[in-house]
Amino acid sequence: MKFAVIVFPGSNCDVDMYHAIKDELGEEVEYVWHDTDSLDGYDGILLPGGFSYGDYLRTGAIARFSKVMKEVIKAAEAGKPVLGVCNGFQILLEAGLLPGAMKRNESLSFICKPVELKVANNETMFSNAYEADQTITIPVAHGEGNYYCDEETLANLKANNQIVFTYEKNPNGSLEDIAGIMNERGNVLGMMPHPERAVDVLLGSADGLKIFQSIVKTWREAHVVKA
Amino acid sequence: MYKVKVYVTLRESVLDPQGKAVTNSLNALNYNEVTDVRIGKYMELKIEKSDRDIHEVINEVCSKLLANPVIEDYRYEVEECVAQ
Numbered sequence: 001m002k003f004a005v006i007v008f009p010g011s012n013c014d015v016d017m018y019h020a021i022k023d024e025l026g027e028e029v030e031y032v033w034h035d036t037d038s039l040d041g042y043d044g045i046l047l048p049g050g051f052s053y054g055d056y057l058r059t060g061a062i063a064r065f066s067k068v069m070k071e072v073i074k075a076a077e078a079g080k081p082v083l084g085v086c087n088g089f090q091i092l093l094e095a096g097l098l099p100g101a102m103k104r105n106e107s108l109s110f111i112c113k114p115v116e117l118k119v120a121n122n123e124t125m126f127s128n129a130y131e132a133d134q135t136i137t138i139p140v141a142h143g144e145g146n147y148y149c150d151e152e153t154l155a156n157l158k159a160n161n162q163i164v165f166t167y168e169k170n171p172n173g174s175l176e177d178i179a180g181i182m183n184e185r186g187n188v189l190g191m192m193p194h195p196e197r198a199v200d201v202l203l204g205s206a207d208g209l210k211i212f213q214s215i216v217k218t219w220r221e222a223h224v225v226k227a
Numbered sequence: 228m229y230k231v232k233v234y235v236t237l238r239e240s241v242l243d244p245q246g247k248a249v250t251n252s253l254n255a256l257n258y259n260e261v262t263d264v265r266i267g268k269y270m271e272l273k274i275e276k277s278d279r280d281i282h283e284v285i286n287e288v289c290s291k292l293l294a295n296p297v298i299e300d301y302r303y304e305v306e307e308c309v310a311q
Contacts, residue, residue, distance in 0.1 A: 057268075058295055065292070094295070101297035103237070104244050148241060148298055173244070 001219050002028040004042040006072065006088075008063050009034070013049035013085065013196060020196040021046070025212045032068065039071040043223075044081045044215055047072070047088025049141070049194060059102055059144050060090035069095055081125055081215050082188040086142055089180075089190030098183055098190045099157070100149030106173025110143040114204060116168035117179050117193060121161045124182060125218035126189045129210035136207035138193040140171060140179075145192040147174035147181075160184050165191055229274045229281055232304045235294045236267030273308075281305060 005017045014031060021029035032039065039045060053062035063069070069091070076082045076097055084092040092098045105111060114137050119130040130136065149157070154175065157163050165180035172192075180191030195208025237243045246264040253261040270293060274284060285303055294301040 057292070061292065061295070093297075099297075101295050103241070103298060106244050108244055108248055146244065150240075150297075 001043045001216050001223075002030070002041065003044045003046055004030055004032040004039055005046045005048055006068055007031050007033055007048075008050070008052035008066060008091075010052045010054055011048050011050035011087070013087075013194065016194070016196045017046050017048040017085070020199045020209070020212060024199040024209055025216065027212075027216060034063070034066040034068045036068050037071065039068070039075050042075070042080075043219055044083070045072055045075050047082070047084040047091055048196070049086030049088060052087055052091065055087075055144075058094070059087060060092075060094040063087075063091045064094040073097065076183070076188050079185070079187050081219070083126065083211070083215070084188075084190040085194055085196065086140075086145075086192055089192055090144065092188060092190045097188050098181060099153045100147055100175075100181070102144045103146040103148050103173075104144050105142070105146050105171075110141075111145070111171050112139070112141040113171075114139045114198075115171055115179075115193060117165045118168055119164070120166045121164045123161070124164055124186055124189070124214070126182065126211050126214050127164055129214040129217060135168060136210075137205045138195055138198045138208050139204070140193045141197075142172070142192055145172040145174060147178045147192075149175060156184075157181055162186075164189060165193070228276065228308050229272075230306045230308045231272040231274055231281075231285055232306075233270040233272060233285070233289060233293055233301055234267055234303065235270070235289075235299050235301045236265050237298055238300050241298050 003021050007014045119134045122130045122132045162181050166177040167179050170177045182189045195211045198205040198208030245266045249264040289301045
């Protein structure tokens, strides 16, 4: 399976993401610059964390109009797995690939620490390697992770089981402890915690690796002919 | 040429964490008559006259980029000015 790590001016978790895929997951991966006009040949799209375009105006607001985002939307429409982490999640929200928006953390502080998450839905292409309701530890690092959506959107998220990860102890004030949601189709996931920073026990936790393993497992089941 | 002043704030229904902190801070300074603060953004745009209705153009740029309609409202003022 071949992954693309999209790099915007101001991305700063792209190298961690690349390392997680190449060295820990053992799959193919390439950096893709934001002005690329094709994502053909990539099976999975990763939007890393950082401060794309300096977070000017709003987090993700400028990045969503970059050339590559048209291709990311195309890939999502084609059913390819798209994962946005932290700033990547914020970009997916601004692009309308996921519903809702991000506000400043309730505390107004930048929060950078490992947090406990609950796997709220383990029947997705991003979480099928976890047990149901499993508690995992993955670090967060953000100033704007206070997820918000209106009541109708929240009801839809719940009805379609689109809430994939929730915080055990809410660090930022996000609605319903939401840490990660997917689209209705189930192939676009956005999450504030950084799974790429939790891929080896040497880093404090290897709990994030299963997200990438879930993606690969689902892809293999669909694309690799059984011998 | 138009000079357009755009004000973007969080919607009334959305809790503003910054505004709440500033309200508390003002109350701590004994300005108890201050009951609410909403913090927003102020932007000045210069827009050239064209065939298109100026209000249509402003509403488009506001809803597309300057404000996020999921959580933000905007209002604006338009002044005609001489191009420099």
